[in-house]
Amino acid sequence: MKDKANKNIITNLSARSPFAEAFRALRTNINFAGLDNPLRSILITSAGPNEGKSVVTCNLGVVLAQTNKKVLIVGCDLRRPTLHKVFDINEHVGVTNVLINELDPAELAQPTDVPGLSILASGPIPPNPSELVGSQRMKDLISRALEKFDYVLLDSPPINIVTDPIVMSTLVDGVIMVVKSGATRYENAREAQAKLEKVGANIIGVVLNSISMSSGDYYYHYYYTQENEGKKNSQRIASL
Ligand SMILES: Nc1ncnc2c1ncn2[C@@H]1O[C@H](COP(=O)(O)OP(=O)(O)O)[C@@H](O)[C@H]1O
Numbered sequence: 001m002k003d004k005a006n007k008n009i010i011t012n013l014s015a016r017s018p019f020a021e022a023f024r025a026l027r028t029n030i031n032f033a034g035l036d037n038p039l040r041s042i043l044i045t046s047a048g049p050n051e052g053k054s055v056v057t058c059n060l061g062v063v064l065a066q067t068n069k070k071v072l073i074v075g076c077d078l079r080r081p082t083l084h085k086v087f088d089i090n091e092h093v094g095v096t097n098v099l100i101n102e103l104d105p106a107e108l109a110q111p112t113d114v115p116g117l118s119i120l121a122s123g124p125i126p127p128n129p130s131e132l133v134g135s136q137r138m139k140d141l142i143s144r145a146l147e148k149f150d151y152v153l154l155d156s157p158p159i160n161i162v163t164d165p166i167v168m169s170t171l172v173d174g175v176i177m178v179v180k181s182g183a184t185r186y187e188n189a190r191e192a193q194a195k196l197e198k199v200g201a202n203i204i205g206v207v208l209n210s211i212s213m214s215s216g217d218y219y220y221h222y223y224y225t226q227e228n229e230g231k232k233n234s235q236r237i238a239s240l
């Protein structure tokens with residue numbers, strides 16, 4: 001794990017912190033949401049940049065791996081890769097190589113120091129990211145990854161900026177939307193949600209990510225409410 005701030009985000013999970021508790025609640029709710037059809041491929045996305053998609057993906061990957069599951073995080077934000085900032089991995093080999101050369105994703109997956117958690121980095125930045133991640137080959141990548149891993153988590157770019165996550169949302173079992181408290185505008189979140197609903201994505205929940213560095217440390221709070229009322233997409237999973 002690389003720099004201190006990013007390392008903290010992950011190591012916080014081993015403590016009995018509200019942060020860790022929130023991610024465990026997220027894990028539990030994913031299990032509940034998938035009682036009939038287990039949710040094994042999950043896209044994590046949000047309306048705009050810097051809302052915490054990658055942080056949520058990494059931490060969810062860690063808590064899922066902590067239950068002795070094999071987890072693969074796939075770096076699908078080809079334009080703005082960040083997973084290499086969290087884990088000691090080579091960012092230059094990954095998704096794009098698998099898609100272009102039709103390789104087995106497990107071949108290029110890189111282990112992390114979290115047992116059971118591997119990363120498929122994004123790889124070289126292609127001229128046509130949207131076409132690549134929206135191709136039949138992306139679908140093949142996910143299904144091949146599911147042969148070797150219990151969970152496949154896709155870290156993605158923002159919905160309101162590029163079309164990639166919309167296309168990818170139709171290839172996975174479920175979608176988690178991250179909303180950054182105090183930053184994501186309501187209209188933008190609604191626009192993103194509408195785009196996902198239009199293609200029939202299975203939105204399994206919303207994570208409220210709350211960041212304040214004012215105390216010199218991460219501030220986070222936790223609560224869990226289920227506002228289900230028969231509507232899956234009004235479910236709030238956890239607040240981080
Ligand atoms: N809950 C959090 N606590 C502290 N820092 C966070 C939190 N969520 C995100 N960050 C920081 O905010 C920045 C943006 O997060 P990131 O996950 O990369 O956003 P995105 O993937 O949506 O662009 C990163 O520097 C990350 O470390």
Ligand SMILES: [Mg+2]
Nearest residue numbers: 053054077082
């Ligand atoms: Mg990101």
